[in-house]
Amino acid sequence: MNPLVYIIVLNWNGKDLTLDCLESLTKVQYANYKILIVDNGSTDDSVSAIRVKYPNVDILQLESNIGYAAGSNAGFEFIKNRNAEYIIFLNNDTIVDEKFIEPLVKPLMENSNIEQTVPKIFYTNVKNRIWYAGGKVNLWLGQIYHNGIRKNDSRKYSCSQYTDYATGCCFCMRYKDFEEIGGFDESYPMYGEDVDLSLRIRSYGKNILYAPNSNVWHKVSASVGGELSVVKHVRKILGMIKLFSIHANFLQKITIGLSWIISIPYQLLKFIYLIIKK
Numbered sequence: 001m002n003p004l005v006y007i008i009v010l011n012w013n014g015k016d017l018t019l020d021c022l023e024s025l026t027k028v029q030y031a032n033y034k035i036l037i038v039d040n041g042s043t044d045d046s047v048s049a050i051r052v053k054y055p056n057v058d059i060l061q062l063e064s065n066i067g068y069a070a071g072s073n074a075g076f077e078f079i080k081n082r083n084a085e086y087i088i089f090l091n092n093d094t095i096v097d098e099k100f101i102e103p104l105v106k107p108l109m110e111n112s113n114i115e116q117t118v119p120k121i122f123y124t125n126v127k128n129r130i131w132y133a134g135g136k137v138n139l140w141l142g143q144i145y146h147n148g149i150r151k152n153d154s155r156k157y158s159c160s161q162y163t164d165y166a167t168g169c170c171f172c173m174r175y176k177d178f179e180e181i182g183g184f185d186e187s188y189p190m191y192g193e194d195v196d197l198s199l200r201i202r203s204y205g206k207n208i209l210y211a212p213n214s215n216v217w218h219k220v221s222a223s224v225g226g227e228l229s230v231v232k233h234v235r236k237i238l239g240m241i242k243l244f245s246i247h248a249n250f251l252q253k254i255t256i257g258l259s260w261i262i263s264i265p266y267q268l269l270k271f272i273y274l275i276i277k278k
Contacts, residue, residue, distance in 0.1 A: 168194030192239025
């Protein structure tokens with residue numbers, strides 16, 4: 001029998017997004033998986049709607065919105081005695097391929113040096129356009145970015161390989177590994193906790209594997225107003241400041257400061273261009 005995989009999906013006032021996500025999850029072709037919805041104090045009747053349409057899905061109902069990291073950790077604690085061997089953290093603004101689980105779990109079963117796996121993630125509105133095909137972290141320049149972002153899919157993005165970090169949009173870990181590393185750092189302001197988790201994994205000499213045979217489609221940043229949301233970018237900047245203050249050494253912090261001084265005008269112009277283009 002296949003090992004038990006628990007899929008943890010966080011919801012906050014995202015009833016329609018979560019119902020769409022659940023519709024795709026119920027079609028998944030894997031013999032032994034369960035779904036947990038962690039509701040972060042929603043006020044849009046999400047919980048009732050989920051219970052009516054998907055009565056067999058577990059729901060952890062929190063009193064208030066405690067954020068991505070704390071909500072995810074709460075979901076992990078909820079399944080503590082349910083014999084899960086693997087966990088997949090999945091954003092509610094996603095649609096999954098029916099075969100997305102096995103390519104994430106199999107490398108973890110076969111290689112003890114791999115501690116985290118992450119799928120190829122596409123934009124939902126353009127099915128073949130990549131949002132994530134591996135991630136890069138540059139501790140000298142203070143840069144974090146996705147490989148292949150906004151590019152059409154090709155062979156270049158179809159090779160399984162180690163990557164710097166796994167996006168919190170969707171990733172898989174062994175239950176025991178997530179427990180041993182201490183889960184997400186709850187002090188991050190919604191962005192940065194996923195990269196922090198991956199950097200901690202790598203600091204212990206373990207690897208993160210990009211698994212392109214696992215496919216997910218993402219309604220990017222739907223919970224905070226879309227990919228070009230000002231709220232998203234403010235939180236992202238705060239998360240990056242915290243991340244590099246923890247993981248960069250003294251010399252790296254100096255080069256990061258210089259790099260950001262040079263790049264801020266360019267990034268601002270790029271952001272304005274993308275808004276106008278949209």
